[in-house]
Amino acid sequence: MEDRQDRDILAITTTVGSRADAERLARAILERRLAACVQVEEGLTSFYRWQGKDCEDAEVRLTIKTLPACEAALGELFLEKHPYEVPQFLCTSMRASAEYLAWVRAEVRAPAAGGEPDPV
Structure with missing residues (x-):
């Protein structure tokens, strides 16, 4: 029987000040294959x-x-690429359907022990 943790994905949220910054960060994340999807939502006001x-x-x-x-690799990328001095980095574990998890696993290259992504 599959353990519930084996079906978890991680959702990380952050904010930036502009659509252009969001797109740059999203592209950097996807280029490094550190996520399967990055959603960008405009129209927020933060107090x-x-x-x-x-x-x-x-x-x-x-x-x-x-x-x-x-x-951890995303945290390192944020240090390098995020435009904020102290970026929001909030992680939520989410239980995914088997099909969605399979897609995420196929798209993401989790870093090996040395910090570099596993080869394709």
């Missing part, structure tokens, strides 16, 4: 405190569908 000031900014949310084994 937050930053460096002691109340802020209100338009943002674009990215939802990244990947495998749990890619979490």
Whole structure:
């Protein structure tokens, strides 16, 4: 019997300040095969405190569908490519249908122990 954890995918959400930034980040993630899909949602307004000031900014949310084994590599990519000094990096484990999980597994190249993606 398949363990529930064997059917989990990871959804990571982040926000950026523009559609162009969202597209750049999404393309970088997909180029490295660290996700099967990156959804981009415009039309958000974030209210937050930053460096002691109340802020209100338009943002674009990215939802990244990947495998749990890619979490660390995506964190590294965010350090390199994300435009924010402190990017949102929220991870949610989600149980996927067998068919959706098979598609994600086929599209993602989880990094090997050394940090590089497994060869295709």
